[in-house]
Amino acid sequence: MAAASRNFAIIVAFVAVSIAISDWLGAAATTAPVAIDDIPIEGRIIDSDGQPVESAIVTVQSVREAAATVGGIDQPGAADNMLPIIASPIDGKAPGLGQSATTGPDGRFRMTGLGRDRAVELTIRGPGIESDRIFVLTQHVPTETRTVSPAPGAAMAVTLFGSKFEFVAGPGRAISGAVRDAATGKPLAGVRVELMQTFGPQSDSVVPFPIQAITDLQGRYRLDGLPKRRGVVIAAVPIDQPFFVHEIPIEDVAGLADLAADFEMHRGVWVTGRVTDKSTGLPVMAHMQILPFSDNAVARKLPEFHLDLNGMSAAAVPSAGDDLNLTKADGTFRLVAVPGKSVLTATSVAGPYRTAAALLPPTTQPAPLPVTYQPAANADQVNGLATIDVPDDGAAAPANFEFDPGLRLKISIVDEDNQPLTGVLASGLQSARGGGPPQLEATANFDVGGLALDESRTLVLRQDARSLGAIVNLRRGDIKKGRLTIRLDPLCEASGRIIATKGATLAGITMTAQATADSGAQQINEPVAVNADGTFHCKCIGGAEYVLYVNQPGKGLKVAGRVRFTAVAGRSLDLGDLHVEPGK
Amino acid sequence: MAQVEPTSIAPPSSWAAYEPTPASPWNSRRVLHLHRRAGFGVGWADLTRDIAAGPAATLKRLLDGPYYRDRIAPDFESISSSIADAAVVSGDPRRLAAWWLFRMLHGPDPLGERLSLMWHNHFATSVRKVADLAAMRQQNDVFRTMGRGRFSLLLDRTVRGPAMMVWLDAAQNQKGAANENLARELMELFVLGVGNYTEADIKQAARALTGWSVAGGKFVIQPETHDDGAKTVFGQTGPWNGDDVLRIVLSQPSAAQRLAWRLCKTFMGENVVDPAAMKELGDGLAARDLDIDWAVRTILTSQLFFSDANLNSLVASPTTFVISAMAALWTAPQPPSSVVLAEWTTRIGQELYAPPNVGGWPEGRSWLNTRTIIARANFAADLVEGKLAQSPHPPDLAGLAKAAGHGSDLAESAMFFNDFLAGGRLAPGTINAILTAAAGANLTDSQKLARVAALILSRPEAQLC
Secondary structure, eight states: OOOOOOOHHHHHHHHHHHHHHHHHEEEEEEEOOSSSSSOOOOOOOHHHHHHHTTOEEEEEEEEEOOSGGGGGGGGGTTTTTTOOTTTTBOTOOOTTTOEEEETTSSEEEEOOOOOEEEEEEEEEEETTTTOOEEEEESSSSOEEEEOOOOTTTTOEEEEEEEEEEEEOOEEEEEEEEEEEEETTTOOOOOEEEEEOOOOOOSSSOOOOOOOOOOOTSSEEEEEEEEESTTTTEEEESSSSSBBOOOEEEOOOOOOOOOOOOOEEOOOOOEEEEEETTTOOOOOOOEEEEEEEBBTTTHHHHGGEEEEEETTTTEEEEOTTTTGGGGOOOOEEEEEEEEEEEEEEEESSSSSSOOOHHHSSGGGGGGOOOOOOOOOOOTTTTTEEEEEEEOTTSSSSOOOEEEEEOOOEEEEEEOTTTOBBBEEEEEESOOOOTTOOOEEEEEEEEEEEEEEEEEEOOOOEEEEEEEEEEEEEEEOOOHHHHHHEEEEEEOOEEEEEEEEEEOOOOOOEEEEEEEEEOOTOOOEEEEEEEOOOEEEEEEEEOOOOOOEEEEBTTTTTTEEEEEOOOOOOTTTTEEEEEEEEEEEE | OOOOOOOOOOGGGOBBBBBTTTTBBSHHHHHHHHHHSSSSOOOHHHHHHHHHHHHHHHHHHHHSSSSTTTTOTTTTTHHHHHHHHHHHHHOHHHHHHHHHHHHHHHHHOHHHHHHHHHHHHHHHHHHHHHHHHHHHHHHHHHHHTTTTTTTHHHHHHHHSSSSHHHHHHHHGGGHHHHHHHHHIIIIIIISSSSSSSSHHHHHHHHHTTTTTTETTTTTOOGGOOOOOOOOOEEEEEEOOOOOHHHHHHTTTTHHHHHHHHHHHHHSSSTTSSOOOHHHHHHHHHTTTBBHHHHHHHHHTBTTTTTTTGGOOOOOOHHHHHHHHHHHHHHSSSSSHHHHHHHHHHHTOOOOTTTOTTTOOOOOOGGGGOOOHHHHHHHHHHHHHHTTTTSOOOOOHHHHHHHHHHHHHHHHHHHHHHHHHEEETTTOOOHHHHHHHHTOOOOOOHHHHHHHHHHHHHSSSSGBBB
């Protein structure tokens, strides 16, 4: 079972990358076969001054199929959007998973039993270095670094190490301090303190790294391997204690001396409740979130809801500790709420249910929700939504949710030859408006849930490895019948060339092809690969009318040429030249 | 003592080769001078070796390189490359600055790094605008690999680099919508200098440079945006393109004089080179197709370079100050953290890869102001306390003084550090005041010595090289 998203944006980014890479992998991501032979990983860890790092601990976190060689990065069409290691991890039985090695005086370590042609995720911790994670291919290939775009406008440099490699660890430092009750000054034991995502100079798409500690009886903690850079945030996450999660930015103090940071924690009010399935009465595994109204007077005074980062203050609910906001096995939950008004949301983690938006009267869609602290509540992405008004005295009324499973439709996917097709990326499974990131379907048969007979729902389906796709509007008859076979047709390949004129440039230009599904609710965004010479191409789903958007960071552009086109399945479309010039 | 080996082509008269004399002996002061100007300082062991080897062998070692051939690990370049790769991946410009400082401190060719720093200031390009560490590294590598060859080739590769393309908005320079930044700086800063071109030359050259652009992090030529009409640049008319502009600009007489000025500004002190000597150097460069190596050898082997007037007559840049001090004093078992050193050069006023503007750092006396002087003193304090490494460990200053034969007492050690760090220029009264300040505190002998060294390093005399 997947944990609820700690950071939705990051998850979206990674899914976006997955979409992009599956095109390049040349095969659908499936469970890997058991390794029959082995290429050992032989690494050397040095610090940023070229010195070997002794006693560093290297641990295998995950194992995936490499599925392609590093040389494939340069394949036509791979563009800059490829991150080949973000494919399906092999399950917990993968050979070599969880093993650790310790570097010797020369900084070297060796690992075996991980198979061949695998992408192995390693975490590295050691004295004086930044804790880090890297990806190593069990292949005899050179180390390769690529800049990838996990999401529009974002850039990440990703290095894929060959099986014999040298890794330069950045400088790290420790941070320690105490966690106390702000009201009484008493230490708080059992609080989880952790490194949150870092906001680097060029990218804020850094995956949270598992550097954690639990406060002792004196409320003290210590984190090692903290990166030495700007934008580091650490968080104190109370476990089973009625205090708010507290995130604080860590100043990048000059030098490498250890840092200190104390947390002053503020007490909230427990809100309890239960989430059940309306049809069965059984408990539902759900992710819960409390979003104070933006004018909530108590929240306004709490530093926990106003993180100052790089001179900017964000009015937002802390994202740390989100993994704890799940219902228990009996469907109950207990969350810390701010006195006053908040929105309480509940989102199924286990299976499809009708969305909160779908349950609202049609005339009110999109739902007129109150303005809250970020992230804004989205009725299309949650299954339950309620306004709560929590009294100061700690006696909040229980909040219960009954999730409506609605109707289910059994989908079978086939290719042009009517053969079952796996590895489809599908969106629209949860909600008429997409309902979050597309899901990768490992089998050719899956369910669409949370439906109603009168619902307008569009499924967007792609199988990138085979370059197939379809956009399907579910009809009342299909839903009533409960079964539907969908054939995916070859994608439409659209290409053209972009020419910068009148002072415009190609530097940093990105393009997307956007279509709107027939239901009118769901947007389809296709990445467009733009080459250095301005030529571009993308693969679109037949039948949809697309609009090309050209973007350049910080600049306005005026675009002339054929920006609208209707994709035709299996066809190649030459869109000709697009001329861009500076615009407003 | 033997005369310096003659360079392949006899130098002009103002640049006659250095020959030690009783008035201008080959001693520690001159060896230190050579290393602080042509590199980034020197440790005591190398200093004594060079004194013994004499000027010819020392200059040959420095100029023909690699100077540190004895101590360089076989895999140095491989490790250096890995560090640079990791710095680029980190997205943190400070890591890339640290990599360069790592090379200055541990690399085989201090003169090569010194020239790279000179070109970084000459072709001043800032990562703040370029925002592409791979491009900044590529430019840095061009400086390193081509910084002693023909200036025309260095100019060509630098200007065509993606960093310069972005920095000077080359991509915005298109037919019918000229952006003159690249053409202007090419003439004003890179090749000719103010007063040696007209506004018309810039406008026409900008037209010729249209079509030069950058895409996907690489230099590209876009024929669609190139103005292929006739242009007149320095009186020459034709359908010129970017290559033609570089050729025409480089052929102007002032190009050699500008290059001579840059080299003298780097290696020679204030008011040391008179106009006639500068012109001679420029004429020599013009006659040799702007051969940088010839000019560097001519300067560094000259009597003028080792003249009393040139000694301690230049304010050390923050980078030179920091790395020279490290080379002189750092004996701790763990090497210093180059990331921490990068922080220090920034605090002292030189954030590598981020010069203040197209003109680069003004250098000279402008390096010193209240803030940077205090920062230099604070750096000195951290150095002698060993705080620059991951695991703080004070350098063995007493052992250093003792190895130099000056470690019998604090006063004698102070005299040694005066010679080693400040060119022996501190007055006896100043040294006494330093000794008093160090002795007045309740410190161990090694702590007192550390304080003496730090105070000497903080003196104005120690800021000169």
